[in-house]
Amino acid sequence: MEYCVQCGNALSSEAKFCPKCGAPVKRELYTAPRPKRGITSPSPIRENPVLT
Numbered sequence: 001m002e003y004c005v006q007c008g009n010a011l012s013s014e015a016k017f018c019p020k021c022g023a024p025v026k027r028e029l030y031t032a033p034r035p036k037r038g039i040t041s042p043s044p045i046r047e048n049p050v051l052t
């Protein structure tokens with residue numbers, strides 16, 4: 001059973017909008033979890049530092 005994030009109303013499994021408040025039902029959390037990219041570092045290390 002899913003519940004509306006806005007009003008907490010019980011939603012059917014096929015409901016795309018809350019019948020009570022009309023808020024769109026978010027299902028992103030339940031489908032295709034995004035793999036976290038923990039391998040790539042935010043600041044890549046230079047392999048060939050230029051020393052002039």
Ligand SMILES: [Zn+2]
Binds near residue numbers: 008019020022
């Ligand atoms: Zn609602």
